[in-house]
Amino acid sequence: MRRLIFEPEHEQFRDSVRAFMLKEVGPHAERWREAGQVDREVYHKAGAAGFLCTWADERFGGAGIDDFRFEQIIIEENLRHGDIGFYINLHSDLVAPYIAKLGTDEQRMRLMPGIVSGETILAIAMTEPSTGSDLAGMKTRAVERADHWVLNGAKTYISNGILSDVIIVAARTDPSRPHGISLFLVERGMEGFERGRKLAKIGLKSQDTAELFFHDVKVPQSNLLGEAGQGFKYLARFLAQERLVAAIGFMAAAQTAFDLTLEYVKERRAFGKSIGAFQNTRFKMAEMRAELDAAQTYVDQCVLLLNGQELTAEDASAAKLISSELEGRVVDTCLQLHGGAGYMEEFRISRMFTDARIDRIFAGTSEIMKEIIGRGLGLDDRKMN
Structure with a gap:
């Protein structure tokens, strides 16, 4: 297309x-x-x-x-x-x-x-061991002193957790407010800042994902990012772009899986002919091609909306939802069309299969995306009861 x-x-x-x-x-x-x-x-x-x-x-x-x-x-x-x-x-x-x-x-x-x-190199640390990405349940704390903040807590599943030099860390600074959160710039070498395990994952093997620990870390006032107590608002402000960025990557991965498989089914032969010549293969490839083109058009349109500063939370959530779900279906179908070879690590499609599984989870699960889209339609049980 x-x-x-x-x-x-x-x-x-x-x-x-x-x-x-x-x-x-x-x-x-x-x-x-x-x-x-x-x-x-x-x-x-x-x-x-x-x-x-x-x-x-x-x-x-x-x-x-x-x-x-x-x-x-x-x-x-x-x-x-x-x-x-x-x-x-x-x-x-x-x-x-x-x-x-x-x-x-x-x-x-x-x-x-x-x-x-x-x-x-940069990273951002929101997720915690006991609360996941539930910001209202965040336990990492920062207490203000005369010329600095004292940071205590732990974060997990942090991408670039090992390589990063500067990490934006979300911490609770106002215990009286569920969303009383602030953002801090924690830099490599700060006393009390430690990196834990490099976490083993079923996919994304070359992406360093780690635990981070903060023990009485003195964060200078000059490393407070934005205004104190406004962290939740800031995180919400940047989420739409984050989800669109994710959707762009998911579509690129799905398109790549399709291209690899198209080449494979043209070359692989069974029962005296290319497996791409079988009706089931043609129909599967045709279905994927149509879905990929439709979803790519929507994601591309969202990029133009972002350029015009018109991308909404609902737009980005829809892009993230449809692209991640489609990617999952595409890589699964593509692996199936590779047959036994698809299960072998030497074939890229096998790695793409495991890499893709996280995409329906991070940057907001598919279920959360549906909640956001549904509330945008006015279907909010808090308002309808």
């Missing part, structure tokens, strides 16, 4: 991103999976190539591009030709915007150049 949202300059940019991923990322994927994390140097190389935070102001080393389609292309090409564990999307599109939009001039001048160059 020809995607109508891209102009010639986008396609030229795509060519350069693809070349980077094929040279600097894809060849290292197997080694990174064995190591359980990517090399720090890949962030440096991406920064040098201009592929980190393309939207960042030129004074910080960015290109100042106010068009999310360029970030969309980077995400897509990394999924297709790079490595899913290289969380360039988390760094550039989920965490860095908090600092760029909420940070003080001092924070931006101190941190953004390193973020854009890849010297400073």
